[in-house]
Amino acid sequence: MMNLLNYILWDPNLVAFKLGPFSIRWYGLMWVFGLVVAYLLVQRLYKEQKIKDEYFDPLAFYCFFGILIGARLGHCLFYEPDYFLTSSKGIIEMILPIRFGDDGSWLGQTFGFHVIGYAGLASHGGTLGLMIALWMYVRRTKLSIWTVLDNIAIATGSTACCIRLGNLMNSEIIGKITDVPWAFIFEKVDAVPRHPGQLYEAIAYAILFVIMWTLHKKKPEKIGTGWYFGFCLTYIFTFRFFIEYTKEVQEAFEASLPIDMGQILSIPFIILGTYCMIKAKKKA
Template sequence: MTIWNPSIVAFSLGPIEVRWYSLCWCIGLALAYVVVYKLYKRQGIPQEKFDPLFLYCFIGILAGARLGHCLLYEPGYFLSHPLEMLLPMHKMADGSWKFTGYAGLASHGGTFGLMIALWLYVRRTKVNLMRVLDNIAIATPICACFIRLGNLMNSEIVGKYTGSDMGFVFVQLHETMPRYPAQLYEAIAYLVLFVVGVLIYFKRPQRVGSGFYFGYCLTTIFVFRFAVEFLKEVQEPWELAMQHSIGLDQGQLLSIPFVLIGIYCMCGGKWCKRFAEK
């Protein structure tokens, strides 16, 4: 049994508190940035075509993840409080505003937002679409790993009770019973997927641009995401009725299309070949 009670604040700079969640996001994005930079350099893609990529990815992931959470998990609240979808703040009962950060980000929405951002990036830079998707996909799991570590430091997206002495006791949730550390399971899985993806790349660099690595990333990440959801608590109470009726939660339903797209790309579907030829 592990008693889990870390501070959510990593360090302070005067009155500014830097939280572990934000720090993990920044580390994950920075590592992904370095990986893609190295890949572009190895493939001879000009520096000026790499420079705008980070901005497109950052905005696409953040906007997609935020809107995904608001519209897929809490539409009733956020459609009546639209400013809170865009601002990292919460309107209090007395009418004042409190800075909370973006408390609610959905990985499925982030993935969709990233795809749109990369499409816009390709239109501007004229870099081959499948090459861009493959390069980003090789780096994505390391970013996902650190995002889940941030969730762990926040004691959020927790697993179900283990029913034994094994697991993490999340003190910040005012609990005394151990749960599965589902966030840690995901972080470890994504780290392994990143290492495996890099090893495959070094053996098969010529497959970049075919859509294979994009498919690998989608398939492996969302297959694991689908599986680990069975150990997680639902994020919203209404998902309990969904689980009772069909045996799956929202995260699992949203994972299925990404898995199917991933398998299609790994198998070299005709649309992948079409875009790879451009």
């Protein structure tokens, strides 16, 4: 019989602080913090490479909306299409950060909905959205697509780490039941010890950032070949593929699949990343 006192009890407050009627959640705060860190890192990379400030200024706009739109659509289309695509209410909730219903929230009684933020963001969709946004960005600035992708890739680990820590604060994307001594009991979910999959990923992405930042100092000539971009994709989604074995499925339909949706969506990115690394090596 499990001794639940041997495990880590996890039940943090979802709200970091309040601004009037608005509640600022840890999840949203970690998202913003991760994007700000990446912004500062890429700004430094641009200065190191003597890229003009006028080319950097619009980058944050493209990245923010590319990631947000891609991550939101990725979750809605890949994980809950039956909910979001079968009614006008679902389509509105997919686009706007609201949830319909009367639960006594500050907007609920008057308008029939309350602002909850985007509850449901998929990293695979965010990655694809970012790639499309960067393609639009380089069309405007005429910079090399590989230079831009490599610079973003070098900073990506820091943002990905912050986002997974946000998931941990939300007690979401939980792991399977386990008896390892570092298991978490997510009290908002149930009373059994589980793998802290969010923490596994956060640590992996922090390590990725250290590797990438160190390598770019030693091999700055590789920036612009696509190697850093390829390595980033291969590292993240290979790890993501295997870490899925420690996670509970997010949607019921995944239980009938030989591998879950996260693993299925990771495979194309692993292939693309490997191709970019091989291409960069041949070019060198």
